[in-house]
Amino acid sequence: MSFQVLLYYFFTELADPEEYARIHREKCEELNLRGRILVATEGINGSLSGLVEDCAAYMDWVRQDSRMAGIEFKIDPAEGHVFHAMYIRVRPEIITLGVPLETPVHVKTGPSLTPEEWRSKMASEDVVILDGRNDYESDMGRFKGAICPPLESFRDFPAWIQEHRSEWEGKTILTYCTGGIRCEKLTAWMMDVGFENVYQLHGGIVMYGQDPATRGEGFEGINVVFDDRIAVPVGDLATPLTRCRVCEEFTTNYVNCANVECNKRLIMCPACELATGRSCDEACRTAPRQRRKGQKLSSPSLLLRERL
Numbered sequence: 660m661s662f663q664v665l666l667y668y669f670f671t672e673l674a675d676p677e678e679y680a681r682i683h684r685e686k687c688e689e690l691n692l693r694g695r696i697l698v699a700t701e702g703i704n705g706s707l708s709g710l711v712e713d714c715a716a717y718m719d720w721v722r723q724d725s726r727m728a729g730i731e732f733k734i735d736p737a738e739g740h741v742f743h744a745m746y747i748r749v750r751p752e753i754i755t756l757g758v759p760l761e762t763p764v765h766v767k768t769g770p771s772l773t774p775e776e777w778r779s780k781m782a783s784e785d786v787v788i789l790d791g792r793n794d795y796e797s798d799m800g801r802f803k804g805a806i807c808p809p810l811e812s813f814r815d816f817p818a819w820i821q822e823h824r825s826e827w828e829g830k831t832i833l834t835y836c837t838g839g840i841r842c843e844k845l846t847a848w849m850m851d852v853g854f855e856n857v858y859q860l861h862g863g864i865v866m867y868g869q870d871p872a873t874r875g876e877g878f879e880g881i882n883v884v885f886d887d888r889i890a891v892p893v894g895d896l897a898t899p900l901t902r903c904r905v906c907e908e909f910t911t912n913y914v915n916c917a918n919v920e921c922n923k924r925l926i927m928c929p930a931c932e933l934a935t936g937r938s939c940d941e942a943c944r945t946a947p948r949q950r951r952k953g954q955k956l957s958s959p960s961l962l963l964r965e966r967l
Contacts, residue, residue, distance in 0.1 A: 662737040663714045664886065665694075666682035666865060668704040668753060668840040670728040670765040676700055676749045684747045690717055693742035694886075697753045701763060703727075704753035704840055706886060708741045719944035733838055733865045741886035754840045757814040761851045769834065769846025774870035780833055780858065781877055787827050791816065791836040791845050792883075795924055799890055799901060799913060800864075800880025802835060813841055817848060824854070835860040835867075837882065868893035881911045887915050905931035920948050 673679050679860060680698040687694075687707065692714070694707035707717065714734070721727050781788060781802065788805040790797045797807035808819050832854065833843040839901060842859035849857045864882045868875045875894020880901070882893050890913045899909035903926060910928040917937040925939065938944035 661711055662708060662739050663711050664735040664737050664741055664888075665705070665707045665709075665718070666733040666735075666838045666884075667706075667730060668838065668843075669700065669727055670702040670753075670763070670768075670843060671726050672763070672765065673698065673702060673726065674702050676937045679703070680749050681749050684745065686717065686720055687745050687747070692717060693740050693745050695742065696747040697750050698747065699750050699753045702753050702765065707744075708737060708739075708886065731862070733862060733867050733869070735891070736864075737888075741888055743887075752844075754844050755814060756817065756848060758846050758848060760844075760847055761848070764847045766841050767802055767847055767850060768843050769850060769857045769859045772833070772858050773861055774867045774873040775837075777833065777860045777867065778876060780831065780874050783831065785830045787832045789832055789834045791834050794838070795847050796883040799883050799911070799926075800878060800893065801900075803877050803879055805835075816845060817852075820849065821852070827843050830858045831858065833860070835863060837863050837884065838865050839863040864893055870894075883913065899927045903928040903931050905935060915950075916943050917949050917951075918946040919948035920946060922950075 676698045683696055683698065690709060690713040692707045692709040694705060696703065696705035707714070711716070718732050721730060780786060788802055790801055790805045790807040793811055793813065794807065794809050797805070801807055808816065810816060810819055834846055834857065836842045839859065839862050840862070846857045846859050864878065867873055867878065868882065873894065878893045879898060883889045883890050890911060899911045901910065902908060903910045905927060908928055910926065912926070912928050912932060914925050914927055914932055914937050916923040916925055916939050918939070921943050923937060923939055925937070927935070927937070936944045
């Protein structure tokens with residue numbers, strides 16, 4: 660495969676996020692990269708696709724900046740671009756929790772566990788495994804025994820956790836998410852408000868599935884990602900947890916309704932996707948504004964998803 664997908668983030672102090680975003684845009688255009696990047700005073704959060712040699716040049720360029728010392732890139736092979744354009748924005752946060760932190764994430768966050776350490780701790784007694792993603796992501800795949808909050812936004816986690824914290828007193832809390840960024844900020848906040856023994860899975864589900872020692876052991880279903888692939892296997896495993904909304908057969912196929920005005924997330928097997936025109940119902944199937952599979956909406960709020 661001649662293309663790669665890069666998933667990365669880094670919490671650091673950026674006094675000039677506007678300028679940093681500007682030079683990033685120029686570099687990505689020079690290297691013909693596509694994807695989504697958020698920049699804030701607290702760091703960078705991005706996902707890109709491009710030719711292998713262009714991705715390598717980009718990673719080398721980023722690492723030359725001393726402020727990015729220690730940044731890690733999660734790399735997946737791809738058949739081609741998994742994004743349709745390059746989107747870079749400056750935001751107040753690179754992942755929006757919506758509550759202030761007493762100490763910046765790059766100064767204090769929950770201790771990280773390697774995939775092997777995570778697998779071992781999951782089997783311990785008095786452990787709470789907390790899924791730090793949104794509900795539709797955990798519906799598609801999750802670690803066995805995990806608590807999956809019924810939340811649609813990362814901003815809702817602080818209030819939900821405070822409501823349930825008495826249930827976890829004296830227990831070790833293990834948090835995980837897609838690539839690690841949400842747990843970096845979530846564990847930082849939890850430590851701020853007095854939680855102890857809070858850990859995070861280093862590199863998230865993505866790195867856990869890539870680790871040769873674990874290869875996704877203990878993870879059920881598939882991992883939702885925020886590019887044209889939509890969902891990918893974790894390690895060697897891709898056991899469906901979800902059923903097609905039409906025929907009720909188990910499937911890992913996840914799509915958005917073709918009706919632009921609807922865009923509802925649908926679990927639908929490939930056969931039913933074809934038969935229904937990838938639509939919720941007849942009204943959506945015959946709606947005037949139809950979107951081809953993989954085609955992005957024009958609204959920036961729908962183009963960018965801050966859940967890496």
